[in-house]
Amino acid sequence: MNHDCGTPYRRLHHSPRERGGTHLRRTRRAGGVLFTVPLRSGGGRAPDATWPLDGGRATGTAAVYYAEGRADLRKPFLFADGFNYGPSDLPALFDFFNAPDEEGRPGLFDQLRSRGFDVVLIGFDERHTHIQHNADVAIAAIHRAIAERLGSEPLTVGGASMGGIVTRYALAKMERDGTDHQTATYLSWDSPHNGAWIPLILQQLAYFFEALSPAEPSQAALIRSPAAQQLLWTWVPDAKYSGGVATASELRKDFVHELADLGDFPRRPRLLGVANGRGDGIGRPLPAGQIAFDWQALxxxxxxRFQPDRGTEQRIGGMHAGLEMRRSTTTEVPAMDGAPGGTLDSFGMVADALKVEISEENRSGTFVPAVSAAALIFDPIAWNVEPDLNLLDQTPDRFHLHDVAFSPENLPHGAVSGTLVGWVLDRLT
Incomplete structure (x- = not known):
């Protein structure tokens, strides 16, 4: 029983078929923090070299994996870690993106290494801090790569998820400052160029019930972080939100304006992007406004509920504990949960934290919409776009990126598949 008691040249590419399977090496959420995408830790391939990185306002580490048969840096491929809480685990990140998409075929990074690329993973000591601060860490990595490189091969620079935003900002800032980043190609992997989405009701639930699960960091720690506020199109500051059109955090507004002042994207490199969502406008079959899970205790x-499709004061759910109760509604918010895009098992994470049963088909919703990963040109604050827009029908001048690969299916955020790996290798080699 539901009570809702708290209720420049741009060419797009779509691979026609899947080459190999999707390989995900994720575990269930570790610790108390919700909405993270943990990788398997406690292992991973050790790097050939490590570089300490000091950006001034933030610090990090680069893990260097030289090209096959070499012990020096000649053709750097710099790839930054993504959105999460706490420090990067670079060996685990290497293993995740290097997992074979089918038996007997090397993974992405080993295929790059066999083609002469040196893989340099950029990690951050605080992935959840301000994007601008970690961009300074990425700039330190670019300077170190240029200093270490033998020869004059240009760099490839990019990242996964938030890492693509960090490096986008870093390269644009270097150009603004007149610094030669010597980068020929930029690559983002399911990066939320126009913002990410975590359901508003789930953000509220994380705040409301964190007191029932006393962990440090808390369940809502990632939502409160500067990085989340800058990345999420809609952000809830506490458990009391209910009402009209969801708004961005002031941190996001400031960050978007800073990017615009930098020209939005770097101008010198070729701009490539990978989207884990479909490009044809077909999302996941999540019924807008219907219940994802319902938990009742004494x-x-x-x-x-899955986000309703616009409307006025639409119920999205609710919560109560003791005498405290919340009923939540939204107005004119699109049905984002089923939009085409890279997915996150956000409903499943919250249900697991509450120890409530949830069906497998209800666990995951959209995290990075395809219109965001593809860097479609629209207002990233007002979001004056339909999230299920057919991107394959759009003209190239509607995108910031020069070339985009869409997945044939809506895959988990950050997923590595044969289609996407093949497309990246074709473009880089």
Whole structure:
């Protein structure tokens, strides 16, 4: 029973078929932080070299994996870690992106290494801090790569998820400052160029129930972080939100304006992007406004609905604990959960934290919409775009990126598949 008690040249590429399977090496969420995408830790391939990175306002580490048969840097491929809480685990990141998409075929990074690229993974000591601060860490990595490189091969620079935004900002800032980044190609992997989405009701639930699960960091720690506020198109500051059109954090507004002042994207490199979502406008079959899970206990309850498709004061769910109760609604917010894009098992994470049953088909919703990963040109604050727009029908001048690969299916955010790996290798080699 539901109570809703808290209720420049641009060419797009779409691979026609999947080459190999999707390989995901994720675990369930570790610790108390919700909405993270943990990789398997406690292992991973050790790098050939490591570089300490000091950006001034933030610090990090680069893990260097030289090209096959070499022990020096000649053709750097710099790839930054993405959105998460705490420090990067670069060996685990290497293993995730290097997992074979089919048996007997090397992974992405080993295929790059066999083609002469040196893989340099950029990690951050605080992935959840301000994007501008970690961009300074990425700039330090670019300077180190140029200093270490033998010869004059240009760099390839990019990253996964937030890492693509960090390096986008870093390269644009270097150009603004008159610094030669010597980068010929920029590559983002399912990066939220126009923002990411975590359901508003789930953000509220994370705040509301974190007191019932006393962990440090708390369940809502990632939502409160500067990085989340800068990346999320809609952000909830506390458990009390309910009402009109969801708005961005002031941190996001400031960051978007800073990027615009830098020209939005770097101008010198070729701009490539990978989207884990489909490009044809077909999303996941999540019924807008219907219940994702409903938990009832003697002194507490929680209901979460998939985001309704616009409308006025639409119920999105609610929660209560003891005498405290919330009923949540939204107005004119599109049905984002089923939009085409890279997915996250956000509903499943919250349900697991509450120990409530949830069907497998209800666990995951859209995290990085395809219109965001493809860097479609629209207002990233107002979001004056339909999230299920058929991107394959759009003209090249509607995109910031020069070339985009879409997945044939809506895959988990950051997923590595044969189609996407093949496309990247074709473009880089």
């Amino acid at each position: 002194i507490a309850s929680a209901t979460a």
